[in-house]
Amino acid sequence: MKVYYKHGFGIFFTFFGIVLVCLNLWLMSKGSSRGMQTIICLFLTVIGITYFTQPYFELRNNEIVLFNKFGMAIRTYNFENYTQLQVLDDKIYLNKDGKSKKIRLSKFMARTNDWNAFIRTITGGDLTNEIHNI
Numbered sequence: 001m002k003v004y005y006k007h008g009f010g011i012f013f014t015f016f017g018i019v020l021v022c023l024n025l026w027l028m029s030k031g032s033s034r035g036m037q038t039i040i041c042l043f044l045t046v047i048g049i050t051y052f053t054q055p056y057f058e059l060r061n062n063e064i065v066l067f068n069k070f071g072m073a074i075r076t077y078n079f080e081n082y083t084q085l086q087v088l089d090d091k092i093y094l095n096k097d098g099k100s101k102k103i104r105l106s107k108f109m110a111r112t113n114d115w116n117a118f119i120r121t122i123t124g125g126d127l128t129n130e131i132h133n134i
Helices: 007-030 035-053 112-123
Strands: 002-004 055-059 063-067 073-078 085-088 091-096 099-102
Touching: 002 112, 007 035, 055 112, 085 112
Parallel strands: none
Antiparallel strands: 002 055, 055 063, 063 073, 085 091, 091 099
16 A cells, blocks of 8 residues: 655645746846756756655555655565554554554655555554454
C-alpha cells in the first residue's frame, strides 16, 4: 500500500517554482540575473512535480519504507506483524524488543484517504486500537 503526499505541497512548490523561473528569465532579459538562480528555481519546480508523482511511504508485508523525492528508499522499518505498530495521537510507534521507537511519518504530509486506509490496515480496522469484548 502506497501513501502519497498531499497535493497542496506539490501545488505550492510547482507554482512558486514556475513564477520564480519566469521572474529570473525576465531578469536575465534585462541583464541583471545569474543563471544559477534560474537553475535553482527549475530544481524547485521539479521538486514540486515529484510531490504529485512519488509516494511518501509504502506499507509492505513486514516493513514500512520511506522514500525521498526521487523515489529512492531512504529508511526501512521492519516488523513481524501489525501488532508491533501502535498509533497514539496520529503518530506511529514501533514496539520491538521491549522498546518503543517513533516512526517518522506525519499525518500532515500524507493524503487524508491514503493515511486513513493505512491506519485502518495497521490497526485491523479498529481506529481506536482497542479490543472490545461483548
